[in-house]
Amino acid sequence: GEDVEQSLFLSVREGDSSVINCTYTDSSSTYLYWYKQEPGAGLQLLTYIFSNMDMKQDQRLTVLLNKKDKHLSLRIADTQTGDSAIYFCAEAYSGNTPLVFGKGTRLSVIA
Amino acid sequence: EADIYQTPRYLVIGTGKKITLECSQTMGHDKMYWYQQDPGMELHLIHYSYGVNSTEKGDLSSESTVSRIRTEHFPLTLESARPSHTSQYLCASSDSSSGLQGEQFFGPGTRLTVL
Numbered sequence: 001g002e003d004v005e006q007s008l009f010l011s012v013r014e015g016d017s018s019v020i021n022c023t024y025t026d027s028s029s030t031y032l033y034w035y036k037q038e039p040g041a042g043l044q045l046l047t048y049i050f051s052n053m054d055m056k057q058d059q060r061l062t063v064l065l066n067k068k069d070k071h072l073s074l075r076i077a078d079t080q081t082g083d084s085a086i087y088f089c090a091e092a093y094s095g096n097t098p099l100v101f102g103k104g105t106r107l108s109v110i111a
Numbered sequence: 112e113a114d115i116y117q118t119p120r121y122l123v124i125g126t127g128k129k130i131t132l133e134c135s136q137t138m139g140h141d142k143m144y145w146y147q148q149d150p151g152m153e154l155h156l157i158h159y160s161y162g163v164n165s166t167e168k169g170d171l172s173s174e175s176t177v178s179r180i181r182t183e184h185f186p187l188t189l190e191s192a193r194p195s196h197t198s199q200y201l202c203a204s205s206d207s208s209s210g211l212q213g214e215q216f217f218g219p220g221t222r223l224t225v226l
Binding site: 008031033040041042043044045048086088090092098099101103104106 | 115144151152153154156159169201202203211213214215216217218219220
């Protein structure tokens with residue numbers, strides 16, 4: 001079945017770049033997502049990329065997709081303390097099946 | 112304002128009690144979901160619904176039940192709560208007619224503690 005893997009923890013200094021990595025197994029995925037969960041809250045969609053794209057940039061966020069290796073990454077430039085949260089990678093390969101989420105990466109930003 | 116609501120936000124209850132976690136959305140979304148979230152962060156899909164009178168079990172076996180009598184309402188019920196049910200429960204919804212397939216909107220969660 002589908003599986004999405006992420007490293008569990010990442011710690012960076014304020015102002016540095018953060019890179020959160022994700023690997024997935026389903027090559028027929030059509031959309032790949034990054035969700036952010038702040039403490040005590042539900043998840044919020046942060047950004048997404050279509051499977052026919054290699055890169056998407058949105059202000060401080062850059063998403064890179066390597067379809068050959070089934071590898072997705074999220075880069076946050078100039079990381080701020082407000083970026084401290086859990087980041088979930090998710091894939092959708094069909095409109096009739098639920099999203100498959102990774103286990104989440106806890107990003108800690110040190111001032 | 113269109114949104115997704117969960118009540119209660121926090122619940123502490125004794126073993127054996129019956130509880131219902133409420134979830135409502137005002138966005139007219141046809142799909143709704145319940146997730147159980149470990150303290151270690153991982154999300155487990157326990158139930159989902161693709162429309163009124165449609166419910167499916169998710170990946171994680173759960174002793175809970177759900178109903179979808181109205182589009183906007185998707186309550187989750189535990190007939191007899193146990194300490195192993197202690198967890199964060201997240202409700203979400205999505206719109207199958209949206210161009211962004213799979214985008215889900217999450218409620219703030221209910222943190223359940225069973226003593």
